[in-house]
Amino acid sequence: MRRGENIYKRRDGRWEGRYIASRDENGKACYRSVYAATYVEVRDKLRKCSQELKNGNTSLFENIGENWLSGVKLRCKLSTYNKYFSTYQNHLLPEFRGLRISEMNSKRIEGFISGKTDLSDKTRTDILSMLKQIMKFAEHSGFYVDNTISDLSVRRSVNEIRVLTLQEQIRLENYLLSCDSLITTGIYLTLYTGLRIGELCALKRSDIDLDSGMIHISGTMQRLRIDTMISRTQVMITEPKSKCSIRDIPIPKAILNVCRMYYYNMPDHCFLLTGDETYIEPRLLSYHFKKCTKACDLENIHYHTLRHTFATRCIERGVDVKSLSEILGHYDVNVTLNRYVHPSTELKIKNIEKLCL
Numbered sequence: 566m567r568r569g570e571n572i573y574k575r576r577d578g579r580w581e582g583r584y585i586a587s588r589d590e591n592g593k594a595c596y597r598s599v600y601a602a603t604y605v606e607v608r609d610k611l612r613k614c615s616q617e618l619k620n621g622n623t624s625l626f627e628n629i630g631e632n633w634l635s636g637v638k639l640r641c642k643l644s645t646y647n648k649y650f651s652t653y654q655n656h657l658l659p660e661f662r663g664l665r666i667s668e669m670n671s672k673r674i675e676g677f678i679s680g681k682t683d684l685s686d687k688t689r690t691d692i693l694s695m696l697k698q699i700m701k702f703a704e705h706s707g708f709y710v711d712n713t714i715s716d717l718s719v720r721r722s723v724n725e726i727r728v729l730t731l732q733e734q735i736r737l738e739n740y741l742l743s744c745d746s747l748i749t750t751g752i753y754l755t756l757y758t759g760l761r762i763g764e765l766c767a768l769k770r771s772d773i774d775l776d777s778g779m780i781h782i783s784g785t786m787q788r789l790r791i792d793t794m795i796s797r798t799q800v801m802i803t804e805p806k807s808k809c810s811i812r813d814i815p816i817p818k819a820i821l822n823v824c825r826m827y828y829y830n831m832p833d834h835c836f837l838l839t840g841d842e843t844y845i846e847p848r849l850l851s852y853h854f855k856k857c858t859k860a861c862d863l864e865n866i867h868y869h870t871l872r873h874t875f876a877t878r879c880i881e882r883g884v885d886v887k888s889l890s891e892i893l894g895h896y897d898v899n900v901t902l903n904r905y906v907h908p909s910t911e912l913k914i915k916n917i918e919k920l921c922l
Contacts, residue, residue: 572607582607584614586667597667599709613709614667624708626661626669626699633702644803647790649695656681656692657699666703671713678719686721693719726904727866729874740861742823748845748853750827751838752871757820759875759893762847762868763787764810767802771833778821780814782894788846800846810894876901 572582579600586597599610630653638646660677661669674696681689697715704710729737738756741749751765760768763785772781784802791799805811816824831840838845845853854868872893879889890901 570608570611572604572611574604578602580604580607582611584611586614610709613707616707624665624667626664626666627658629666629703629706629708630657630661630699632706633699636702642803643789643791643801644787648691650790652692652695657696666700666708666710669700669714670711671717674714675717678717686719690719690721693717726873727870728877729863729866729870733861733863734874734878736861737857737863740857744857747827747838747840748850749857750823751850752854752857754816754820754824755868755871756875757817758814759872759879760814761785761806761810761872761894762850764805766836766838766845766847766850768837769833770828770831770835770837773816773824773828773837775821775825775829778816778818780816782810782812782814785810786844786846788848800844805894807894807896809891809896812891812894814892 570582571584572580575581580603582599582601583596584599585594597614599607599614601607601610634646634649634653637649641649674693678689678693681692684692697717700710700714734756738753741753751768754760755762755765758780760780760782764782766786767784768780768782772783773779774781782805785805786800786802788798788800789803791797828837831837835841836844838850851868858864858866876889876893879892880886886898886901890898893901895901
């Protein structure tokens, strides 16, 4: 059943429209098809394809991607833009350069994402999410986009999160306290506050109230690319990850006594990790942390392991999830439960034993 400009209803109930996408060297027409549930939808898709062909190079992925990046740069944090730019340059542009948006169907994109086996599930999810945003931007700009792309997702496997056992934590704590330095004291403080590495590096003496025993988090330290063309970077203290990350964290009394030993006479403008106006950036702190773990014979852990360990210890000792979520600076308690809380085997056994009267 045909209606209008090369549009007909298929036996499966869908409408199909055909258009000339290109011609070969002999002038023979090469057709492409679009599909939809109604005649009107197919007609609109054909018009978009026709307009896209007239636009020529403006429909190329790299042109649309660069326009999207330019818009994003105006409305997001520099750290977020840097992440988008890196993903675009390292993954999306090499794969889709020279392709028109209309040629980027869900099958091709799914194959691209599935082929990134060397990347983590989270990284692949981030790549797909960014690609969807670019495609949505293209659609709003009047280009034809395969709507089934929005249905794509990455099947994420459940990875075991490394958490220090009580014995490992005690071993690490003893070592940190024996070193008698501001850096190891900062690492020790992380074990009992769940600070992110950038938050700790940005802390100054004025951010910690030794009388009330509170730490105020209002910034984070990051090394950011400030010129994407020549890869110049600069260490900057910016706003935390989210508004929820601006928070006050109570310090346990036993740990507060240690803090008083090191921070009491420190001037307000000094960084906690150095005791003066110089700073230690996150990657240098990670290096110092690796030296500590090596000395303690601890394997397969990184700085964020301390945050996971803090959250797990809190749950084991009965801290309510809402309080823990606010201490960690999460916008949703589900993030705390699903990502940071890892009950130990001992705790599971203890909880099951509660069933017995």
